[in-house]
Amino acid sequence: MLEVLKRTNGGLGPASRAIETMERQLAQLVRLVDDLLDLSRITHNRIELRRERVELASVIHQAIEASRPLAETAGHDMKVALLPNPIYVHGDPVRLTQIFGNLLNNSCKYTPPGGKVSVTARQEGSEVVVTVADTGAGIPPDKLSSIFEMFTQIDGSLERSQGGLGIGLTLAKRLVQMHDGSIEARSAGEGRGANLSCACR
Secondary structure (H helix, E strand, O other): OHHHHHHHHOOOHHHHHHHHHHHHHHHHHHHHHHHHHHHHHHHOOOOOOOOEEEEHHHHHHHHHHHHHHHHHHHOOEEEEEOOOOOOEEEEOHHHHHHHHHHHHHHHHHOOOOOOEEEEEEEEEOOEEEEEEEEOOOOOOHHHOOOOOOOOOOOOHHHHHHOOOOOOHHHHHHHHHHHOOOEEEEEOOOOOOOEEEEEEEO
16 A cells, blocks of 8 residues: 555655655564564474575675665664675575674664664684674663563663564574574663674584
8 A cells, every 4th residue: 555655646745755654664563573473483493494505795785785774764874894705604594684684773773863883794713703883872781681682672762762672682692593603792881882793603
């Protein structure tokens, strides 16, 4: 029906802006439902990874493109610094994209308009570490250990205003664990941004 409205409206005036807002909200709702379903599937061991040799840069760029509308709406400056040579990991490309997308969405949500979000990758022995860093709200020291727990929200009012439920990082952690990897959050404290790092092979 949104597509019908777009075609009949001709893309002009306030109605056009309203339709764009509705599309963004619908996309967010779809992501929330998908995340909830995936968490349920993981809990009941109903997700089977389809692992293959995957170029890391390709899945990171897919995640960035999926998160770009959220970043652009908030006016964030997004930087990407990957390794110069192709790096391959053994994983499910769809789920890896989902992991990095959730980390990016989290950073975009908790960063005030006009902030900075960066994605970097580095090699550490046999592992590759991907870090999403931001200049956002930061994480209090007493919350670092619980940030990946289900329904945890550092700033509940902000998360609700962005349409979140506090499940994105929980899903990311469980998918990372299914890949035999690890994930951690670091922050210098409230108002000082955060780094979310994921290690995989």
